[in-house]
Amino acid sequence: MSARYHSKLRIPEAPFRPRENPDYSFLHLPSPEDVAKPDCMADADTIRQLAFSMVRVLDDDQNAKGAWDPQLPVSELLEGLRIMTLTRLYDDRLFRMQRQGKLSFYVKCTGEEAIAVAQAMALRSGDMLFPTYRQQGLLLARGRELVDMMCNCISNSRDNQKGRQLPSLYSWKEGNFFSVSGNLATQFSQAVGWAMASAYKGEDHIASAWVGEGSSAEADVYHALLFASAYQAPVLLNLVNNQWAISTPQTVACGGTTFAVRGLGFNLPSIRVDGNDLLAVYAVTRWAAERARLGGGPTFIELFTYRAEGHSTSDDPDAYRPKDEWHSWPLGDPVARLKTHLIQRQQWSDEKQEELEYTLTEELTEAWGEAESYGSLQDGPHWPLSSMFDDVFKEMPAHLRRQRHQMEM
Amino acid sequence: MSARYHSKLRIPEAPFRPRENPDYSFLHLPSPEDVAKPDCMADADTIRQLAFSMVRVLDDDQNAKGAWDPQLPVSELLEGLRIMTLTRLYDDRLFRMQRQGKLSFYVKCTGEEAIAVAQAMALRSGDMLFPTYRQQGLLLARGRELVDMMCNCISNSRDNQKGRQLPSLYSWKEGNFFSVSGNLATQFSQAVGWAMASAYKGEDHIASAWVGEGSSAEADVYHALLFASAYQAPVLLNLVNNQWAISTPQTVACGGTTFAVRGLGFNLPSIRVDGNDLLAVYAVTRWAAERARLGGGPTFIELFTYRAEGHSTSDDPDAYRPKDEWHSWPLGDPVARLKTHLIQRQQWSDEKQEELEYTLTEELTEAWGEAESYGSLQDGPHWPLSSMFDDVFKEMPAHLRRQRHQMEM
């Protein structure tokens, strides 16, 4: 073996690796009352502190506190709980179906349900969503049929994407849910263009985009921040910091500070929020949406959460992080937290939750059965084979017609 | 004509356009004494203020003041003045030669001479430079022969780049001056890789990269900031904000705050400096270089200056900004400022400056004559024509040998 250099390189490390004891007490978590809520049209440079701090509403005991409490009616909280629960059960079901070979692949959002659900609730239906593969909650909150989502995942004859996309890469035009790309982060800067067009047309719709903290390293995020800032586009730029990017800890992507701070470099209001607190996420999203609609431009939001399960069905997280690290996560489980909150307010009970889960499970079973009746990935029926050549262009040019013909021979 | 939308888009505007009266009094310019100088190993998050403020040494009367005064010996100041003057005269000469058809293209750095010259002075010869096309001052400060620079610009038989590059896109391996790319910003993130390698090898050399404020919108700048931060690479990341990117004002690229602030998103020490003040630029560069060499990692530096002339020989700035806007630039002319400073200290005089300019002009004339003796762009001699196929690969593969043969037929 040859000589070795005496390297002085700094290597960003994971806080904890397998067989270590995760202890997140080093995280500074302000209490809900510590964080002031500025007017939604406040000058960005007067509210920089929000990027270093963290907006919370539910305190450690799951009581709603502080200036950011959105004071949502109980009915809406219950609806939020319902959709979060549905999201979790939906994920569990499809994950199991993948394990049974019915799906080629699947991505859960377990532990992060509050983000998509609360943000969908805080936005209007005319607002355009530019999600990643981990915001299935947006679809469920916007009322996408379970059957349709499932058909999309098993590429059958009723798949609205004609069998072309991997599971989890949904598209739903009528729901203003943009086609999810397999290429990370590209949607982030596209959302800004969409929002610019909305402003150009004089409309009130805003755009909302999501990106993972790992993917935030891609150029598209920089361009999104820059273009959004330059043209003050009505767009919410949401960075979901779930601590992990496959096996890579957020320390590799973050630069030793919060992600939210990155928005300050573009003079954007930049807010870090407890992503496991439906109320806090709702409040921040509402604030930012109102700002955008009033002409105040974009907001950059870091949603602080934890990816409770593996990256996808393709990996085993125990190989790169402590087993059950999630249970040491100081911001807990968003579903459990909202449930506790509602129980404490005497608006809910463990029994009711069980009942809810039972009903939703039934719905899922029924939907899955129906979905499979339209075909399976392995055996079909799928879309007609010749549809493979559709949509490359609006009208099929001669060379594709020739190839289609050749295939059919 | 069809109906028009009522656009609500925000359009970033130039501060002034042709036929307007430029008045830069809105700029907040702190006095040299207002800005404290932290220890060079200070924690980045304790010195954020430096990104919003501006390090200056020469005050409005060109006296050296404040904590950042590098207390350079007069001999070094005189050398700085000499090289800045040479840079300006070199530019004037080559610009004229371009107008006479001897060069295909040329880029001046007039008004920005202090940057390259002071930074070269503050770095060591083993430090690697990753410049743009507007840092010819680095070459002059590092002692590149005028003849060689000129031969490079006229692609003749002595051009060390074998006639392959546009004028201004120099390369000088022995001078640790990296080949300038025609593609903006790409060198910025490469410099970080170079610095990572230096740290990996346990060496003390640092890298220094430059980028224009307009080009800072490119992805490479984001990646440079991120990788430099993640691995704490020993690199100086210099952003030259000369207010213009061809016809586009810095407002389009900056996001409504300083450029330096962008470094804070990566927890980098980020410093804005008066780029027309050789002493201030020297001091900040020295501070950052020391930090990097001591293992303190990267520094992001915004050099605040003004592009006094057109973008290049290809454009006429009067078409997009007020004629002579430079004369309204509150930070003046770096050459004149240092000259005044030295005269006030009784170390220089107008006569001496005139004499210097005369001598340098002679040198330039002589060098140009010699350069032309090695050939001209139009009439040669150039490198042998067959050299066109060299260096695509280290060894020429068969298909290129075949093509070379075909060409020679």
Place this chain on the structure above:
Amino acid sequence: MASMNMVQAINSALDITMERDQNVLCLGEDVGYFGGVFRCTAGLQEKHGQHRVLDTPIAEAGIVAAAIGMGVNGLRPVAEIQFADYIYPAFDQIVSELARLRYRSSGEFYAPVTIRSPCGGGIRGGQTHSQSPEGIFTHVCGLKVVMPSNPYDAKGLLISAIEDDDPIIYFEPKRCYNGPFDGDPDKAAQSWNGHPKGEVPEVYYTIPIGEAAIVRPGSAVTVLTYGTMVHVAEAAIERSDIDAEQIDLRTLLPLDLEAVAESVQKTRRCVVVHEATRTGGYGAELVADVQEECFWHLEAPIQRVTGWDTPYPHAFEWDYFPGQDRIIAAMRCALEV
């Protein structure tokens, strides 16, 4: 009818489409106040307003991404990439997103974006202001690729491109902006004034995407050209006294294979010409197509005349450029047997 050079023709196409459809807007580096470094958008911001001709940050990926988002939201953005050499930073947004959006979403979403970009050498631009990257884009399914060679086509094709619901890369051979360059750098520059293709209607008209044009009918050999090389080949044919049939492809994808095959089946010989580097260039596809369609008619190997497989060198520009002599030699080669 007016006499227009290619810059004016492009400007006119943009002006007219913006006039007709408020959903059309232009964006790019220096395209707004200044009107573009080649002046193609000159006067448009003044006329149509700051909101419709946007100066952007220098971030080609950001420009294309913004255009995609705008396209998804109902606009017809025309993005300028200042030089084709600088289109690569946007490559992922073009290839992974723009080209595939309609397919991956099964038609739910699409972005009718036109990307304009000056390409080609011969202007002493060195290796980063001279490239012809069309062959990289013709391999990407979902993109249409257009390259006009003259003002008349430039205008008609650009209007078609902007009105087309598919994404289009529209390359402008910058050496022909001001005149039909015949490949001889020592000759006085010609202008479009007086050239039949420099006569351009001031009004709206379109030229269909996907249709080649016959520049010159002939019987001895088919010469396939596009962009600047149309004029170089035309002059070469003239000089050579060979009765060549010359085709200006105009659209590279989808290719008008019918016109190409018909011609080669008639002439039985073929020369393919482009300025881009040879290996893996668009010419390879043309050769492959022609040999597939016309194998039994061919009487000689198809010749390729292209740029060499090196970057465009500053000093040796004219040795790199595939000029008339090389085209004549190739035609002779094709005729030898």
Place this chain on the structure above:
Amino acid sequence: MASMNMVQAINSALDITMERDQNVLCLGEDVGYFGGVFRCTAGLQEKHGQHRVLDTPIAEAGIVAAAIGMGVNGLRPVAEIQFADYIYPAFDQIVSELARLRYRSSGEFYAPVTIRSPCGGGIRGGQTHSQSPEGIFTHVCGLKVVMPSNPYDAKGLLISAIEDDDPIIYFEPKRCYNGPFDGDPDKAAQSWNGHPKGEVPEVYYTIPIGEAAIVRPGSAVTVLTYGTMVHVAEAAIERSDIDAEQIDLRTLLPLDLEAVAESVQKTRRCVVVHEATRTGGYGAELVADVQEECFWHLEAPIQRVTGWDTPYPHAFEWDYFPGQDRIIAAMRCALEV
């Protein structure tokens, strides 16, 4: 000798070169602690240290740029792009910088970077985990492009690539990581165990870049293949009973044109096979080269068997994939006359 699959062979090549030369290091997404999503770098960080196997941010352009800088500073970085489909964000750094640095600086600077990336489909990866973009890189002068088809070649070529002073794009056909896939998804997966090319020396050895291999000598038709399609074509030939000569190109650029021409001049017929989309793919260049070199020998049009000109569809993977039947049909077509 040991039995290795392709992942292990690649891992071994990396391990050995790191062992021999402290200037070699690996970087990429998830390559460090985890050892790569396909496990190609498994164990290397533990063995060679955190400073030599770097987990990077998810920024392909940043990864390649860092590798270029490292290369300029004397290292031999091996960058992994997690899927070839995700190489596009790095396209500008690869094309404008890595490929052209030696040329533009006339040899003053160069970066001996190897970019490894798994490519190809057949793993139900949908359109963004299945692409074969080699044809985009073979058009870029200054890059070498390599694609091994088996463990033995993979190791020898990777060591050569890392030791080579030119930048190399090294594509790994991921469908063959675990076994020689013959194109039939319904058959039980085969492993490399027992396959002659799965016998890999544990020690250092190299295979020269730029040399093709004859998979099977024959006289009836030449079948040009690389990557996964080597095995598919091999099985197709077996099944067809055609006495085809099959070549595994191994290096796409520089192409071993001599080997190709010699074979076609002998067989007088040629089929070109690849998984990438057809139009403008590397196959077009092969066709063009063969018809230039062998026109007078050819007795039938050269056939191309390729992926269709659509993105890789999730559900119709096996209708897209150019399987044995299509290869057999093409060979028959080439033999018909």
